[in-house]
Amino acid sequence: GQNIDQPTEMTATEGAIVQINCTYQTSGFNGLFWYQQHAGEAPTFLSYNVLDGLEEKGRFSSFLSRSKGYSYLLLKELQMKDSASYLCAVRDHENTGKLIFGQGTTLQVKP
Amino acid sequence: DGGITQSPKYLFRKEGQNVTLSCEQNLNHDAMYWYRQDPGQGLRLIYYSQIVNDFQKGDIAEGYSVSREKKESFPLTVTSAQKNPTAFYLCASSAGGETDTQYFGPGTRLTVL
Numbered sequence: 298g299q300n301i302d303q304p305t306e307m308t309a310t311e312g313a314i315v316q317i318n319c320t321y322q323t324s325g326f327n328g329l330f331w332y333q334q335h336a337g338e339a340p341t342f343l344s345y346n347v348l349d350g351l352e353e354k355g356r357f358s359s360f361l362s363r364s365k366g367y368s369y370l371l372l373k374e375l376q377m378k379d380s381a382s383y384l385c386a387v388r389d390h391e392n393t394g395k396l397i398f399g400q401g402t403t404l405q406v407k408p
Numbered sequence: 409d410g411g412i413t414q415s416p417k418y419l420f421r422k423e424g425q426n427v428t429l430s431c432e433q434n435l436n437h438d439a440m441y442w443y444r445q446d447p448g449q450g451l452r453l454i455y456y457s458q459i460v461n462d463f464q465k466g467d468i469a470e471g472y473s474v475s476r477e478k479k480e481s482f483p484l485t486v487t488s489a490q491k492n493p494t495a496f497y498l499c500a501s502s503a504g505g506e507t508d509t510q511y512f513g514p515g516t517r518l519t520v521l
Contacts, residue, residue, distance in 0.1 A: 301450070305448075305495055323477050324430070328507065328508075330509070330510075332512075337496075337515075337517075338514065338515070339498060339512035339513060339514050339515055340451075340498070340512050341512070342510075342511065345507050345509060347507075355466065365430050370517070384450065384451070386451075388508070392462075393452060394441070394456070394458070394502045394510060395441075395456060395466070396451075396453070396510060398450035398451040398452075400442075400448060400450045401449050401450060402512045
């Protein structure tokens with residue numbers, strides 16, 4: 298079956314670093330995406346990993362280990378505006394753009 | 409200004425009525441998608457279309473229908489056969505290529521009374 302797991306909720310302090318984990322079991326793998334979604338709004342694209350390793354983009358970094366079926370999103374220098382849900386999604390087939398989404402991790406950043 | 413538009417943002421309907429949600433994109437993307445989002449659940453794929461005049465069912469297509477007569481437009485009809493239609497509906501599009509990243513519209517929140 299297809300399964301993507303993320304923690305439901307996390308809390309962190311402004312200025313700190315937080316790591317949001319995502320594990321997946323899918324029939325195939327052709328890329329992993331992270332999206333940010335503020336309440337009531339559309340998801341916005343953060344990062345894409347298809348090869349093992351770390352992709353850094355400003356305060357956000359994303360890591361992938363295909364052998365372990367594991368990814369994480371690292372947020373540095375947390376700001377209050379980073380309070381949102383973070384969605385992990387896997388594309389399981391190279392011939393379609395279909396994504397399988399985890400349930401999302403709601404991050405609350407406290408002062 | 410390029411982007412994806414969905415209208416309306418909020419929609420109320422009586423039980424038993426069909427309703428059509430609009431999705432338009434001017435990004436020249438070939439592929440378009442419809443997702444449903446419920447509280448505490450991930451996005452679930454309803455229908456997708458990789459090219460004009462062609463579309464495929466996603467994981468939860470029952471009670472929904474779509475058309476793709478133009479590249480820019482991918483309307484979704486929620487029929488009376490959908491047992492639990494109240495949800496947040498998101499439309500997305502992608503250009504294909506190596507990453508084939510999906511970009512989302514602002515969403516329509518449908519409430520069936």
